[in-house]
Structures are given as structure tokens and as C-alpha cells.
Amino acid sequence: xxxxxxxxxxxxxxxxxxxxxxxxxxxxxxxxxxxxxxxxxxxxxxxxxxxxxxxxxxxxxxxxxxxxxxxxxxxxxxxxxxxxxxxxxxxxxxxxxxxxxxxxxxxxxxxxxxxxxxxxxxxxxxxxxxxxxxxxxxxxxxxxxxxxxxxxxxxxxxxxxxxxxxxxxxxxxxxxxxxxxxxxxxxxxxxxxxxxxxxxxxxxxxxxxxxxxxxxxxxxxxxxxxxxxxxxxxxxxxxxxxxxxxxxxxxx
Amino acid sequence: xxxxxxxxxxxxxxxxxxxxxxxxxxxxxxxxxxxxxxxxxxxxxxxxxxxxxxxxxxxxxxxxxxxxxxxxxxxxxxxxxxxxxxxxxxxxxxxxxxxxxxxxxxxxxxxxxxxxxxxxxxxxxxxxxxxxxxxxxxxxxxxxxxxxxxxxxxxxxxxxxxxxxxxxxxxxxxxxxxxxxxxxxxxxxxxxxxxxxxxxxxxxxxxxxxxxxxxxxxxxxxxxxxxxxxxxxxxxxxxxxxxxxxxxxxxxxxxxxxxxxxxxxxxxxxx
Ligand SMILES: Nc1ncnc2c1ncn2[C@@H]1O[C@H](COP(=O)(O)OP(=O)(O)OP(=O)(O)O)[C@@H](O)[C@H]1O
Ligand SMILES: [Mg+2]
Numbered sequence: 445x446x447x448x449x450x451x452x453x454x455x456x457x458x459x460x461x462x463x464x465x466x467x468x469x470x471x472x473x474x475x476x477x478x479x480x481x482x483x484x485x486x487x488x489x490x491x492x493x494x495x496x497x498x499x500x501x502x503x504x505x506x507x508x509x510x511x512x513x514x515x516x517x518x519x520x521x522x523x524x525x526x527x528x529x530x531x532x533x534x535x536x537x538x539x540x541x542x543x544x545x546x547x548x549x550x551x552x553x554x555x556x557x558x559x560x561x562x563x564x565x566x567x568x569x570x571x572x573x574x575x576x577x578x579x580x581x582x583x584x585x586x587x588x589x590x591x592x593x594x595x596x597x598x599x600x601x602x603x604x605x606x607x608x609x610x611x612x613x614x615x616x617x618x619x620x621x622x623x624x625x626x627x628x629x630x631x632x633x634x635x636x637x638x639x640x641x642x643x644x645x646x647x648x649x650x651x652x653x654x655x656x657x658x659x660x661x662x663x664x665x666x667x668x669x670x671x672x673x674x675x676x677x678x679x680x681x682x683x684x685x686x687x688x689x690x691x692x693x694x695x696x
Numbered sequence: 697x698x699x700x701x702x703x704x705x706x707x708x709x710x711x712x713x714x715x716x717x718x719x720x721x722x723x724x725x726x727x728x729x730x731x732x733x734x735x736x737x738x739x740x741x742x743x744x745x746x747x748x749x750x751x752x753x754x755x756x757x758x759x760x761x762x763x764x765x766x767x768x769x770x771x772x773x774x775x776x777x778x779x780x781x782x783x784x785x786x787x788x789x790x791x792x793x794x795x796x797x798x799x800x801x802x803x804x805x806x807x808x809x810x811x812x813x814x815x816x817x818x819x820x821x822x823x824x825x826x827x828x829x830x831x832x833x834x835x836x837x838x839x840x841x842x843x844x845x846x847x848x849x850x851x852x853x854x855x856x857x858x859x860x861x862x863x864x865x866x867x868x869x870x871x872x873x874x875x876x877x878x879x880x881x882x883x884x885x886x887x888x889x890x891x892x893x894x895x896x897x898x899x900x901x902x903x904x905x906x907x908x909x910x911x912x913x914x915x916x917x918x919x920x921x922x923x924x925x926x927x928x929x930x931x932x933x934x935x936x937x938x939x940x941x942x943x944x945x946x947x948x949x950x951x952x953x954x955x956x957x958x959x960x961x962x963x964x965x966x967x
Pocket of ligand 2: 761763798874
């Protein structure tokens with residue numbers, strides 16, 4: 445029973461693959477739109493062997509991780525400062541709330557003006573995508589420490605910094621991990637997405653565009669799969685990490 | 697949205713000078729403002745507690761017992777009247793005053809061991825001495841084997857015992873206990889009552905304990921304060937002149953217990 449339910453998540457993908465496969469073998473028109481999976485496997489093999497897959501994949505991944513590190517790092521710092529200092533809160537919060545209303549794509553003209561049309565603009569977009577959720581979740585987590593825990597800190601005379609370290613910060617950790625989870629997802633999406641808006645360079649988004657231009661649906665599909673699987677993997681990693689750090693939390 | 701929640705933590709870190717621990721509460725009034733309405737929680741409380749005395753507080757739910765303890769421990773500065781510790785007004789918390797909160801308030805991200813060690817964080821003791829004290833107090837409340845457990849893995853009674861250990865470990869002069877034994881089985885309860893009695897004699901500490909168990913109040917208390925509700929005030933103070941260890945079965949004991957019970961149920965009738 446338990447082992448069966450563990451594999452429940454695979455049922456839908458497998459059904460989808462079978463449906464896809466059935467459609468692709470109906471006639472020539474179908475097999476152009478629904479590329480036969482063996483073609484995808486073949487192109488995966490080819491692009492893996494000639495290094496194209498790993499080159500593009502690495503480029504997207506490096507951009508994502510650097511943007512994630514920059515954006516979430518600054519995000520945690522800004523969120524913490526806002527939570528700790530009322531002055532900073534008053535100063536930054538309105539701006540943050542306003543800027544957040546603009547969709548990331550709305551900044552593209554400005555960003556390309558500032559950073560050009562190359563890799564640095566893409567990196568900026570990714571950092572920004574990771575920055576937003578980190579600020580909000582860090583701030584909310586730190587602000588919403590339960591009063592009773594602050595009382596305990598006060599009873600034992602912990603003082604400001606020890607209270608931050610032993611009470612406020614750990615109590616914010618669940619919220620911070622929610623932020624990290626969102627930041628990873630947004631960073632990955634925007635990393636691939638940004639390639640559609642700026643000059644071509646290595647990356648999975650670009651690989652997809654090239655494949656489309658060359659009418660190679662097998663390579664398009666391969667890109668989609670690579671993007672999906674990688675995003676899934678990153679989410680999985682963060683989730684694992686959060687389970688380790690939050691093992692004190694009651695689950696279920 | 698504001699950053700205010702964290703601003704109130706910078707109470708002064710010095711503990712008050714060493715003192716015998718006489719507590720004087722004079723015409724204490726406490727009101728809460730709740731959506732425009734004013735709720736009088738404590739009214740004209742007058743109470744003098746001697747150093748080393750054990751005072752039990754009983755009274756029906758909502759009569760302000762926990763509020764009184766919060767005021768004495770120094771968590772709330774907004775009240776009328778005086779709370780004096782050796783003639784000095786209580787302005788903030790102090791390591792000389794410990795408390796076991798009604799809902800235990802263990803920090804969920806810390807193990808039992810860490811929670812108890814938390815009380816020693818600001819003390820200037822060698823790490824080995826801290827370890828020793830923590831282990832000793834884990835034993836005291838019979839939690840050996842659960843040192844590395846997180847609060848969510850504890851039963852209600854175990855969490856209460858961990859909270860008691862945390863309050864005892866830095867040996868405060870005045871210990872406030874808010875229904876600390878409420879969730880315990882009879883056997884553990886009696887064991888911990890004896891331990892409290894022993895610690896109190898050994899450390900010569902002052903203890904104020906809120907309880908719903910009248911027998912417990914009489915067993916431990918030099919005096920039992922019976923509080924009335926709406927607004928919370930002192931109805932009666934009963935002195936328990938029996939020597940320790942007390943015999944719960946003795947006639948004198950039962951007489952005092954029944955008297956207080958009658959008082960409490962009488963308070964119910966007038967409502
Ligand atoms: N922070 C607060 N804001 C507003 N009202 C409060 C607050 N804390 C307590 N009260 C009110 O004060 C009254 C007394 O509360 P308190 O917790 O002191 O009662 P208690 O005697 O400890 O009750 P119990 O035996 O159920 O623990 C209650 O009516 C409660 O609603
Ligand atoms: Mg209470």
C-alpha cells in the first residue's frame with residue numbers, strides 16, 4: 445500500500461507519454477507536432493554527445509544559481525533590516541511594495557538600457573526574481589515571532605542580539621524556507637525566460653529557440669523536458685534542505 | 697506593518713542586586729483595553745510575600761492569576777499601583793525571578809536539553825558547569841532519555857516538566873509557577889510537589905504558585921490566596937499553619953482544604 449502510493453506521482457506522466465506516443469504514430473502531420481519519443485531520445489543522445497546539451501544546461505544553471513545567490517542574499521539582508529529597524533521599514537517598504545507591482549518583464553527596456561542586452565541583464569532579472577520573495581518572507585517571518593517566545597527571551601535576559609539569534613531567527617526559519625523555495629522556482633523560470641528577451645547566448649531557452657527556428661520539434665521537446673526536470677530537481681533539493689533545518693517542526 | 701515587535705527586548709541586562717526577596721504588592725490595578733472597551737483584570741490587589749514563603753493562588757478561570765504573575769515577573773510595565781521587590785519597583789524582568797508559563801512555552805526549535813540550557817545562556821559559567829546543571833535538572837524532572845527530543849515529541853506533562861526544569865536551573869530567588877503540574881499524572885504530580893518543597897527549603901527561594909488543585913495549594917502553601925473574579929481581586933487569604941511534610945490525610949489538612957473549596961464554590965454561586 446505504502447510502496448504503491450509512493451509511485452502514484454508517476455501515473456500521470458506515464459499516461460501522458462503513452463498518449464503522446466500514440467498520437468505521434470498516427471500519420472505524418474501528427475508526427476511533426478507530436479514528435480515520436482524515439483526522435484527525442486535520439487536528439488538527446490546527439491546533443492549530449494556533441495556537448496550542446498550540457499553547454500546550454502550549464503549556462504542556464506550557472507545563471508540561475510548566481511542570480512539566486514545574489515538575489516536571495518540581498519533579499520534576506522533587506523528583509524532583516526526592515527524587520528529590525530522601524531526606520532528602515534518606513535523607508536524601504538513603500539518602495540518595495542510599489543516596485544513589486546511591476547511585472548519583471550516590464551523592467552526589460554530599462555534593464556537593457558542599463559546593462560545592455562547580454563548576460564548581465566539576464567543575471568539581473570534572475571536576481572530580482574529571487575529577491576522579491578526573499579524580502580517578503582524574511583520580513584514576515586522575523587516580524588511574526590510569537591509573543592510568548594519573546595517573553596521567554598525577556599525572562600532570561602537574553603538581550604537584543606541573543607534574542608535575534610536564538611529566538612527570532614529560528615522562529616522565522618520556516619518562512620525563510622518558503623521564501624527560498626519560491627526564489628528557486630522564480631530564479632529558474634526567469635533564467636530560462638530571460639533568454640527569450642535578450643541577445644542570444646548559451647542557455648536552455650536559447651537552445652529551444654534555435655530548435656524552433658530549425659523546425660526541430662524533437663529538440664524543442666528535449667529543451668522543455670530538460671527545463672522541467674531541472675526545475676523539479678532544484679525544488680526537490682531545497683525541500684530536502686528545509687526538512688533537515690526544520691526537523692523540529694511538527695509535520696502533518 | 698512595522699518593525700516594532702522586536703524593539704521591546706532591550707531591557708537592561710543587569711540583574712538586580714542580591715536581596716532577601718520580600719515582595720510587596722500595593723493597590724495593584726491592571727486594565728486591558730480591548731477594541732475600545734476597558735477590561736479591569738485586577739482590582740486593588742494588596743499582598744505582602746515574605747522571603748522564602750510559599751504562596752498558593754487559587755481562583756476560577758479568567759480571574760487574572762496569570763496576569764498577576766506576568767506583572768510580578770516584569771513582563772508588563774503598564775499597571776497602576778506598586779509592585780516592590782525589597783522596596784524597589786519592578787520595572788523589567790530579572791534573572792532573580794523565574795517563571796513557569798501556563799502553556800510551558802518551550803522553544804520548538806530547541807531540544808529539551810537546549811531549552812533548559814537556554815536559561816543559562818547569559819550566565820557567566822564554564823560550559824562544563826552548564827552541562828552538569830542541565831543534566832542534573834533533566835534528571836530532577838525525570839526526563840533522562842529525552843534530552844535530545846524536540847518539544848513536539850513530548851507529551852503535555854513532559855513538556856511541563858521540561859519547563860519546570862528550565863525555570864529551576866538558574867535558581868531564581870523568586871519562582872512563579874502558573875499551573876505547572878496541571879497536566880501530570882497523580883504519581884508524577886506528587887513526586888514534583890515533593891521536589892518543589894525540597895528545592896524551596898534548600899534554596900530558600902520564594903515561590904508563588906497558581907493552581908486549580910486546592911489540595912496541592914494547601915499541601916505546598918504557607919498561605920493560600922483565594923481570588924474572586926470580575927474584576928479579579930483577593931477574596932481571602934488562608935494561612936496553613938501545618939509543619940512540613942504535610943499529611944494530606946490529617947484532619948487539620950482536610951479542614952483547611954474544605955474551607956477553601958467552600959469558598960471557591962461559594963464564589964461560583966454568587967455569579
Ligand atoms: N493581553 C491581553 N489583552 C486583553 N485581555 C487580556 C490579556 N491577557 C489577559 N486578558 C484578560 O484578562 C483576564 C484574566 O486573564 P488571565 O489569563 O490572567 O486569567 P487566569 O486567572 O490565569 O485564568 P486561567 O485559570 O484560565 O488560566 C481574562 O479575562 C483575559 O481575557
Ligand atoms: Mg492562567
